[in-house]
Amino acid sequence: MRAVVFEQWKTFPSLTSIPKPTPGPGEVLLKVAGAGACHSDVAVFHDYDESMGMTQLAPSYVLGHENSGWVEELGEGVTGLEIGAAYLVYGPIGCGHCAACSRGQDTYCANAATNPSLASGLGRDGGMAEYLVVPARNLVPLGDADPIAAAPLSDAGLTPYHAIKNSLKNLQGGGKSALVIGLGGLGQIAVQILTAITGATVIATDMKPEAMERAAANGAVTVAGGPDQVAQIRELTGGNGVDAVFDFVGIAPTVRTAMASVARQGRVTIVGIAGGKYEWDFYSTPYEAELTNTYWGTIEELYEVVALYRAGKITPDVELFGMDDALEAYRKLEAGELSGRAVVVPSRATA
Ligand SMILES: [Zn+2]
Ligand SMILES: [Zn+2]
Structure with a gap:
């Protein structure tokens, strides 16, 4: 599958081909609907390097921490999710069992120092690809709401x-x-x-x-x-x-x-x-x-954001890009040329 990969510190990401991922126990494979491009991605590939001690953000991995998609395949032990249903992804991934994670606040995980990554697209593969694997607990149902325009809400709405x-x-x-x-x-x-x-x-x-x-x-x-x-x-x-x-x-x-x-x-x-x-x-x-x-938000709050979105109270202003133009989305973001949030839509035919 095609993906936008952050390969080296201080290096613009590449559009490349990588194997389609397989969901592990407790995980779900999503067919990506939309992946928002965020300024913090630019900080990650443009400003940071190994001297800053951010080992959890070390390359390489697929970028994209504002993701939505349709359930494609369930990993071992996952039940209750309907194949084809649309979900918004809660990006942060903590240990899952400390006090903060137990209240859905993975951003302030007590075990953050030893977690292998920070979030989908921040230290582990994110959504700037045709498929994405995430823990089942990170999925917030979108019902019949448009999953593509919803993608940025997981950060630009939740934060x-x-x-x-x-x-x-x-x-x-x-x-x-x-x-x-x-x-x-x-x-x-x-x-x-x-x-x-x-x-x-x-x-x-x-x-x-x-x-x-x-x-x-x-x-x-x-x-x-x-x-x-x-x-x-x-x-x-x-x-x-x-x-x-x-x-x-x-x-x-x-x-x-x-x-x-x-x-x-x-x-x-x-x-x-x-x-x-x-x-x-x-x-x-x-x-x-x-x-x-403050930093990002909680899973419960993402449910509340989705409720506001479904009620028509929040409408993210998005600019859509096909996979072929995914790097152009980051270029425009870096250059300050975007008016709305850039969302990469893998299913979108390129103009
Ligand atoms: Zn962000
Ligand atoms: Zn935790």
Whole structure:
């Protein structure tokens, strides 16, 4: 079968041919419906190397950690899944038996240091291929919903959903506001989730006017970047500041904007992995404002994301690529030329 393989550190992936995988005990073989291309894949093949100690991410393997597909074959001991039914894949793969994994939070697995990989497509074969093998417990049923457009939800939907859920206490009580910084794939879905599950005023900011137009169409009040950005945001909140801020970029200037915009007793969640530094200061920080980060989400939350998707409350903006164009998807992602989330669709004929 054809697959997009990450073969070497600091090397662009290859489109190559590898054997079709076989499901082991407790695993399922999926015929891939869609595989989303994510910025963290670019970090993996472009920025990381062995000196960073990320042995679980060492090549080679098939990329793609935002996957959906149809059940093709069940491994030993797997029952209750219908051949041909569509599922969304929960990407993270922990030990499966620690306290965190038992609550479906494989991202914070207690045995992470000794697990062989982080997730499907992050240390073990992912979904940028015609077929994918995953543990049966990682499958969330999609019913009759479109599995192709759903693929990015397993990261670009789940990651903002988890961050927002952890901030819901800050958005209760009426008259609250949320700020989304960075309107790429995750930020756009964050706007949709905030609109769907909270009554907060959603403020969104980005450097790209077309990204802001899209967020506005989904119910956000937009504020452009620039010297007045923080003043405008504070004005929209009646001077109080924002109750829950979500930074999907995470560079030093966006973290500063987040902390300058937050309200007293507000919460700032850094989701973007750019690693921007911030110098905390008692006198300039609003009282009891929290600064935290989050990583991906839980299996239970992915069920909730799928419910919102099936109810039509979340619609990922996707750009589809056939297998022949899979590398073009990564090239465009790296070059910043995508407007929606790139999804590789192996069954799609190439134009
Ligand atoms: Zn990702
Ligand atoms: Zn675990």
